[in-house]
Amino acid sequence: MDTINSLFLLSGLLIALSIFASRLSTIVGVPLLLIFLGLGMLAGEEGLLGIKFDNYDLAFGIGHLALAMILLDGGLRTRLKTFRVGFRPALVLATVGVLITTAVVGTVAMVLFDLTLIEGLLVGAIVGSTDAAAVFSMLGGSGVNLNERVSATLEIESGTNDPMAIFLTLMLVELLTGEIGSPVETIMFFISQFGLGLLIGISAGWLIGRVISWMDLAPGLYSLLVLALGFCVFGITSVLGGSGFLAIYLAGLMIGNRPGRHLSFILPVHDGFAWLSQIGLFLVLGMLVTPSKMLHYAVPALLVSITLILFARPLAVILTVKPFFRFRWREVIFISWVGLRGAVPIVLAIFPVIGGVAHSELYFNVAFSVVFLSLLIQGGSLSWAAKKLKIVVPATAEPDRRGPLGITADNDYEMFVYKVDNSELEQSLIRQLYFPSGALIASLFRNGVMLHPKGNTELQRDDVLCVIGRTDDLPALNRLFNGDAMLKQERAFFGTFTFDGDVLMGDVSDTYGLTLSPGERDMTVAEFISLRVGGYPVVGDDVDWHGIHWVVSEMEGNSVTRVGLRLY
DSSP, X not given: OHHHHHHHHHHHHHHHHHHHHHHHHHHHOOOHHHHHHHHHHHHSTTSSSOOOOOOHHHHHHHHHHHHHHHHXXXXXXXXXXXXXXXXXXXXXXXXXXXXXXXXXXHHHHHHHTTOOHHHHHHHHHHTOSOOHHHHXXXXXXXXXXXXXXXXXXXXXXXXXXXXXXXHHHHHHHHHHHTOOOOHHHXXXXXXXXXXXXXXXXXXXXXXXXXXXXXXXXXXXXXXXXHHHHHHHHHHHHHHTTSOHHHHHHHHHHHHHTSOSTHHHHHHHHHHHHHHHHHHHHHHHHHHHOOHHHHHHTHHHHHHHHHHIIIIIHHHHHHHHTTTTSOOOHHHHHHHHHTOOOOHHHHHHTHHHHHXXXXXXXXXXXXHHHHHHHIIIIIITTHHHHHHHTTOBOOOOOOOSEEEEOOSOSSSOOEEEEEEOOOGGGTTOBGGGSOOOTTOEEEEEEETTEXXXXXXXXXXXXXXXXXXXXXXXXXXXXXXXXXXXXXXXXXXXXXXSEEEEXXXXXXXXXXXXXXXXXXXXXXXXXXXXXXXXXXXXXXXTOEEEETTEEEEEEEEETTEEEEEEXXXX
């Protein structure tokens, strides 16, 4: 009984401390996951609490459970439209990029630790993939709004590169233990990992999304049903020989992109699940490590980390992304720098321990050191690097609160709450506002008193408006209610003057005295900018032409709808 009570006390204390420490992360700028990892180490055998935890099998199980929850949440929040710019480069990075990283790091590890080639490559395979938990957490909490091309590539890569890392790790472990199958069996294992993961994840996610959108459940049950069915997808795929991690990510992707009121019940709860998974996973992994043993490998592990951060990751990105996709050099440099390692390498490092491979202690401690340094160096400098490389786009306003009305099963109406924080809206009549055709103001609160808004009602600063609309109305509403600070940032970034995408370049050149070729005069501004950018343009893409920065300010699907002019 005392053991159970102690377990409740310690687990509650550690989780509470982790949440309180999140404020420290915001103030000091230390990556949040690094704090969770540090708290786990403080609670461990050589820490303040002295908890002896060396159950690798249990840690392995907890790792799989937590990563599955994190990937499911990541898939639920990824929009399919981002795949138009990020899927192909992310897929190449998730396969060929992991191979290149494994080869470079493995070769260096072989020399540093005096290992055989296979043993060195095993080190490279363990740390070869980026981590979904680290990437989703750092991009979500960094406070910067990256352009869609970069953020989509990083998120999709981290959600899909686990199968390659797992395949390489298992294959190398089997080689070292003499349990490797024939080349045909190895190839079939590789194909089944990706093939079954793709097939089961997409098909099951599509089916689950449709079933849930038809069901009428108590609000709290939607998230539990998605979690349960997501675990079923993970388990079935793994039993059949596919990648459960890839399958549950894709299942979440399909569910999250199925419109319906269920999403408003699912996403907030799964956000809590994902945070609990990250806290629990990093606390357990922190308790599993022994700092004194880590120090024994400190110097060579540091050199492995430097190789990974400064050589292997940049080389993989440059060779796989730059020649084949329309990425600018500053975007390539940022993607190279933000190859964050997190829980996945530590979980993979447990494979050699369970498999009884020689030097298993080395693999685990080196993986832990690489993750620690990656979170500290790369994670800690993410915001600075994004601003320095100019891949940040201005953030727009968001509703203070929103909630579904439950009117329709699909594409439901919602209530959006906005506060007037824009001097340009002061003393404006409501009928003069440029509102989306399907949205309307339901009520207006002034000094805590509810007013009935009419067309001739004048807005005042700090008024609170309750707007009824649909999700498609959000971009226009957010632009309308942008605060003064956000408007200032937008105008500094996109320029004071903007053009509709369908304006002819000939008309623009006549107004500004620009020189165009005969073919360019008949182009629209959108066609001209898209041609200059190449590939798939995203908001924030700019073209330096005739002493002016032409900046893509609005997109609709693959089409540029507005372009700003920013003078030097």
